[in-house]
Amino acid sequence: VKRVLVTGATGFIGRQMLAPLVARGFDVHAVARTPETTATEDGVTWHAADLLDPMQTARVLNVVRASHLLHFAWYAVHREYWTSAENVRWVEASLRLVQRFTELDGRRAIVAGTCAEYDWTHGFCSEAVTPLSPSTLYGTAKDALRRVLEAYAAQTGLSLAWGRIFFLFGPGEHPERLVASVARALLAGEPAVSSHGRQIRDFLYVADVAEAFAALVASDVRGAVNIGAGEPRTIASVVEMLARASARPELLRLGALATPHDEPPLVVADVRRLRDEVGWTPSRTLDERLAETLEWWRTQRLA
């Protein structure tokens, strides 16, 4: 049986990750610093461990003895993660995790990367072509981690894939991020502010990100794979869709927030590897997912 250890399992993506892996027949083990349970529920066995601690990392790897590793855990405090020195600690912890996993006969590791590894001045991000030139400590840390792990995998025979996550949204998103903040304002009947919105981005619903990763885990595809919808959309069209779905379009304030002068005009994923090699595409449209997300925020208001 294929046993997968999922790190960061209580995170924004991680918590969406477990059901799709169970559905694909994996024996799923989830690790988090403070899981709600350390029992087995819905086919998922939970473990408590702080992966910044070498002893706790070794212990959970020894207990689980997974054949597959899906590594999402990272420093993820809103805004601060771009520049925090904690990124360096997570490079260290991630190198340790993947090494120990491999030494314990782990066969395949999938690690969460980021579109911030690319040089965004190129806009269209293609795994084999677009230069990697991260402009933040976060992007640099992920890029450097991948460089070491790919060389390590080539040397040891570990099967390694690296999923580069683009822009995402959905239930559980930080309330100050774009889709969440606009949805919340609309539902509260307050002005929903955004930048001019002409930037073109590649958005994917968080549960679809998780489905894509589950497909990647189950595949034999190695190397970097963009995790995106591959659908270029202006930010304006995204927030306008939310405004329509909320039936309060008059609340939208495009241009009320300044646009940073270095904001790239277009950041879109080339999804050919994900579609043709991994064999995954989203099952629903972005507009359907945006409407679902608005409804989720409505339930949060009532709760």
Place this chain on the structure above:
Amino acid sequence: VKRVLVTGATGFIGRQMLAPLVARGFDVHAVARTPETTATEDGVTWHAADLLDPMQTARVLNVVRASHLLHFAWYAVHREYWTSAENVRWVEASLRLVQRFTELDGRRAIVAGTCAEYDWTHGFCSEAVTPLSPSTLYGTAKDALRRVLEAYAAQTGLSLAWGRIFFLFGPGEHPERLVASVARALLAGEPAVSSHGRQIRDFLYVADVAEAFAALVASDVRGAVNIGAGEPRTIASVVEMLARASARPELLRLGALATPHDEPPLVVADVRRLRDEVGWTPSRTLDERLAETLEWWRTQRLA
């Protein structure tokens, strides 16, 4: 007073490093897994610590409280270091070391890099121009470490320099490496074998490498700095010099060893940063240093 902690202080370069730092007025603290003493000798205070162990790393940093860090420690087993998974462990340990040093108010860190970070197909290695494209796990690990540390330094204000070491030789070199093996054969009156020797390289005497690093530590220069002589020499001219100095030129067997098909024709350092910004150049010629090295190997035979 400026206090420097030197890691890898019993290594090939590290052991040459201490006197030049003392001469420049540093309070020198040396760390090694198994130093010969843990007392203070010749102005150097020795500490025993295994830097792969987080606790021991924290302890030595806490005890020393250095303003400067000079980090040479790495996995260095002859030949094996190119591909060993230990390289990954040293990325991990080095990230930890530099972070903890910085958190304890360390001001300036100098880390040993390698010419193997460069894409050797370009031959002439210039810090600002030559693409970085390491072809080995060793080179990849050093390159990735530098990427993370430079972004970390930019974020935290740490003054960071990265010395890229080229080809070196001298007392204490592994006996199977080029200069050592040819010198030993000549002194033993045995055939001294080498490849065709038409490859052009940049050799620097190990004590000069150490002098260059001492100058770099004492400077304010940041970023990558090539540590080389900047003097292109064929391998043939190097071994012929040794043969002449030994007065046994008839023992030389140029071409007796096969040359790997992917051996780059030229790997030479652009030393303008080292010369013009750090202000260091070698005080003796390469031929003088080769002759000295031959004499050192002669003393080893007699010992």
